[in-house]
Amino acid sequence: MEIDLSEVENFLKKSADLIVISDEFEGVSPLKRPVKLYLEWNLDYPVDFICYTISFSVWILEYLGSLKNWLSQKSYHPCAKLESLNKPEFKTDIS
Secondary structure (H helix, E strand, O other): OOOOHHHHHHHHHHOEEEEEEOHHHOOOOOOOOOHHHHHHOOOOOOEEEEEEOHHHHHHHHHHHHHHHHHHHOOOOOOOOOHHHOOOOOOOOOOO
């Protein structure tokens, strides 16, 4: 299968979200995390940087795993409340 790069380029020109995960974001306000990335971005494509810490990324993966297990239980009912989901604890030091 051959990929038409012009289609990819046209798609990217619309907008792109880039997820960046780094330990350098620990303790940094979510609003300040992408600033350096925007300053370095020199391609002619609009982009939004979504910046996560490693600890948050691990937490969200654990949460999604718990959610998947919860949804796969035979007793699951569409009206069931998510409060019964065993959510992993997430601690943050962001002020």
